[in-house]
Amino acid sequence: MSTQECHGRVIGSAVGRSRVAAALVGCTALVLTVTGPTAQAHGRDTARQTLAAGDGWGSYGTGTTGGSAADAAHVYTVTDWAGFRAALADGGTAPKIIKVKGTIDANADGCDSFAVPGYDFDAYLEKYAPETWGLDTDLTAEPDDSPEGLRRASAAVQDAAIKANVPANTTIIGVGRNAGIKGASLQIKGVDNVIVRNLTFESPLDCFPQWDPTDGDTGNWNSEYDSAVVYGSTHVWLDHNTFTDGDHPDSSLPVHFGMTYQQHDGELDIVKGADYVTASWNAFTEHDKTLMIGNSDSESTAVIDRGHLKVTLHHNLFSHLVERAPRVRFGQVDVYNNHYVADASYAYSFGVGMESQLVAEKNAFTLPSGVSAATVLKKWKEAPVTADGNLVNGRPVDLIAVHNAEIPEETLQSGAGWTPTLRTHVDSPKAVPGVVGRGAGSGKLR
Secondary structure, eight states, X not given: OOOOBOOSXXXXXXXXXXXXXXXXXXXXXXXXXXXXXXXXXXXXXGGGOEEOTTSSGGGSTTOOOTTTTOOGGGEEEEOSHHHHHHHHHTTTTSOEEEEEOSEEETTTTOGGGGOOTTOOHHHHHHHHOHHHHOSSOOSTTOOTTSHHHHHHHHHHHHHHHHEEEOOSSEEEEEOTTSOXXXXXXXXXXXOEEEEEESOEEXXXXXXXXXXXXXXXXXXXXXXXXXXXXXXXXXXXXXXXOXXXXXXXXXXXXXXXTTEEOOOOOOSEEEETTOEEEEEESOEEEEEEEOEEESOOOSHHHHHHHTTOOOEEEESOEEEEEEEOSSEESSOEEEEESOEEEOOTTOOOXXXXXXXXXXXXXXXXXXXXXXXXXXXXXEESSSOOEEEESOEETTEEOOHHHHHHHHOGGGOOOBOOSOOOOOOSOOOOTTTHHHHHHHHOSTTOOO
């Protein structure tokens, strides 16, 4: 096995820099190979691998190469959140590679560190309790010095602290088996050519959810922050990552005003005219609203999204989720060779939304007793869908036919109107549970 001299910069705290610098002295490059035919070889350096030709929508046109062309001055190893954001900001859009070592935490000091002077959650609960405030008026008109105004100000502090903007021509990759980003929201916004691999993302916890008395019949708590957002960006490859709620599953969240104090939003959203995205060999686990492609039915959004939102999802594990795996509006979305493992909280996997063109083929579903295959598809708007060659508990099932038979009030039309061509290797759906189980998620680049 050939080796090469380690190089690049280490960005982090003083302690982190000294430790990593010491570890780099005389070291050799970490040699990894991918599971499945997803990457174009670039020597033996995984950090410089690019998305293989023909591998989903991310390979369309110019393809996705990320920071593979980075020179030595634009290769960074980061060990903490400040160092990570500094590396993202350094060098503009010049190709760069950012290697994440260990777990970096955007909320290491806790939620109290974001609260502005005067914010008091108990005062918030007292002021807006339904028995006193009611359920007819939202909180948008509340002044800045009110409990809601102080919540807004605190939320703005958190927003500025935990979001990280990813520039064009960037590769972000975890080092080894235990690299991750916790409590942060990765913003891939308005840029081209980004690769994110081999990281565990623990969902950011919204420290200051807003109470909306007018949301539904009894009001609701609404939260912000997805683990990753692809917003108006093109040529993005997300590969071998794990998305999870980690130490803060919804079951651990408290109840206020009779509703779960919801502190999570999505795990991955692809919105606002984003295009040419491949998400491969990821694990999405333990979450409610998981993966949304297109965020609104409104005509103003439709103007942006029509003709875009071309996304491929393959060889991903969707495990113990409630819904949106994915929910689709407008996009031509190819979903094949994924494994869906449900539990009693399962609502649906494929959300068929406004003007969507979803193709779902050769996927495998493991559903518990009492959960019908009819619920795999959920109709939100009239849009045709292709759903062929899928297995449920090891047996072929026509997902559209069983849906229409059991839920006739939401009859779906078959035939999405297009045929995906950007696929490399397609596995038999019988093989999918084993193949995906062995290969999907962070720490499995080997």
